[in-house]
Amino acid sequence: MMHKKMDKNVMDKTAASTEVTIKGTQQIPMQSSAGKREYQIFVSKPLEEPPSWGYPVIYLLDANSVFGTMVEAVRLQSRRPEKSGVVPAIIVGIGYATNGPFSSERYYDYTLPVAVSELPVRPDGSPWPSHGGAEDFLKFIEEDLKPEIDKRYKVDHDSQTLFGHSLGGLFALYVLFEKPYAFQTYIAGSPSLHWNKKWFREEEEKFLSRLNQGNGDISLLLGVGELEGTHKSGMNGNALELSKRLSLKDSRVNVQFNEFEGEGHLSVLPPLINRALRFALKRNVTGKK
Template sequence: MGRACWLALFFVQCACAQPAPDQLMDAPVLREASDYQFSTLELDSADGARHYRVWLGRPLKVSAASPVAYLLDGNAAMAALDTELLNHLSHRPAPPVLVAVGYATPLRIERNARTFDYTPRVGEGAQRDPLTDVPSGGADQFLDLLTEQIRPLVNQRLEIQPRRQLLWGHSYGGLLVLHALTTRPQAFDDYAAASPSLWWNNGVIQTDGLAQRLRAKRPTLLLMRGDAEPASPTRAAKPQDDGAVKRLLASLQSVEGLTVRYQAFPGLGHGPMLPASLRYTLEQMSQ
């Protein structure tokens, strides 16, 4: 199957998927044989309030040249994978190692934990999410956990020091990817933000000073959005309702040393963008 047809097939399949908030995680790739071998590791947040489960997917061959993709909302990311995709990736020029960072829960999405982990700190004092009113603002704590605890454990299991590492996230996860890029661009080589929640707290992603923080680093950003997505969860989708994305894109493209690419997904709304953007990102990364 040609690359264009393969991607088109997956986008059509994704357009029909709109999971319920309390949907249980179902990841057939953990039951079926494929060219990837999965193992898990578990750990807790520093305050013991959040419990993480990480799925490590190894292709047939792993070396320091193998790119490593860190996938947020790991439970949902695992559910979005399938055996055909994994076997396809394994025969690409650079099969990626997959690190799906999720939560120790039977649910596909752990909403309270991800809301805290994926949202930046704004101001002082107790912070609540403007959409759900649950605690928020733990983005930097989570990024510390990801880079200082999870990544060393992954590298230890792989027995490599990978040369290229990517961070992918969707929705609130996309917001975290952008927060990581703009505040600690040294952390990853590639960033992939799908349908980022730019509306959150009236916009918290700032690019001021990013060029200086890059120093010798030359990261890439893949910014993705479905053209049937609303600008925020409280608004109906309108054609070309992408003003916030365009403004952010223009600001990021002006940063010297940062390579930015934008990919629109025709006909896709917010929910279907998770599996579609994940597949697209892995396809691009494995070239």
Template sequence: MIEKVTLDHTEYWKLDSKVMKYVFDIKVSIPSVAPPKEGFPIIYMMDGNSHFQYGRDVVRLQSRNAPKTFVAPAIVVGIGHHGTDKEVSKQRFHDFTPFAEHYSYPDRLKEKGVELGPHGGAEMLLDFIGQELMPEISRRYAVNPACQTLFGHSLGGLFVLYTLFTRSQLFTTYLACSPSIWWNDHEIFYYEKEFYERNALDAPKNLFIIVGGEEGFMVDDAKELVSEMDLKKVDSLHTAFYIAPEENHGSVVPTIMSRAIRFSNGVIPNSEVPTRQTQR
């Protein structure tokens, strides 16, 4: 007899967003222990249909021995799209990218014939997360509002950076894995510059930028962003940087998940701050 597998202490539901006019797949892993009086820390994961279970399993397995693993019991939320791979890809390009009057595409994207679809939905996605999803999560579960983390990879990593630079109040910790800094001719540097000019932090924040050592130009982009931010360093923003040896764009997420989640729990990794490259 073949039976479907059910994940313990894990829920799946859909959330129809009025802001986005889209129905998101929401997966939630809830610790099996009683919540502390302040509520559980929480980790929101973009591309939830791809990455949720990595985060879930790291937290559930390693929180059993938190004094040694430095991974505490936490709620993990996967924010997922639905449909075919092509439909999900187009939705990601819409949801994870900032609005711009004009868009510039690298030749490699044109050569692959990728169907990008419309762009510029990042602000609406942030409205969905802040106004619809987070209140619903807080209504259903015991959440510590002072310990909220956002994780994203690739375009999702770009979205993590954009969130920090434009709405830093939403989360405490930002985990940007292999962020697509290249998007629209590196326009994220514009938001980074505005962020520091506004001095916009309402409370201490943490940013961990991670990239696979085999990711070529994405390593160079990440080094440049980190060096730019290091020059403008402020005490209220702790930034760490890690290059995962021998990992590429497709392999990096499962290999760095423990390190990323330890960072969200306050464990500071060995951080490489690169020498400054070309100034934008």
């Protein structure tokens, strides 16, 4: 009898297998109208009906690596917004046609032009991939991607977040400085400020001037892993000093700096995502003001 019972629970090796998908998600191929660059856009729409003012939206860079992590974090935590501080939100991941977690094309999209002589030395000593396309990438987001998302979903235009890590964190800060009101919340994880450090220091005053011309406050979360503090780029120190300068110079920027204990450059992503969700979405819990 025991033998027969066990047979019923054994997986049928002849049964056809199917791919596992995340419910409520889809993938949309897109091409930039300016540079004709190819992207894979990953979108997660909440199963809940949207509030009358629309869903908040989080635009996520490097979607091939962290889209699933963020989608599942939102799905689980938004079940009890009053407890978690996280409401249902649309996640728009910007990725590439690759099966790997990262594409070398990110170097072009996330960076400003820099003279080769000014670039940091690559860890393996090889030349850096093509870089300097941040301006065109921002145009793609603003002129191509956002209008497409607006057509497909009911969006809250007063609650939009940009999330980037490493070079993606650098790009998030570039957008903050260049066009601060493109988003209401910016998450810059382990930002590679050493790549364009000179540009950012020169642009700070212009950034503050742009803030004075807009309406509303802007929130910025800078997050790094504790173990990144020993990196020769000075990543943690650069992020901390930036948070201090922005906090002192203009009270309209709500700046938060977090160093996650025991985490490195990649392991910091899950705790950073959890912190980012509460940082970006908590104000939506009690409803639209």
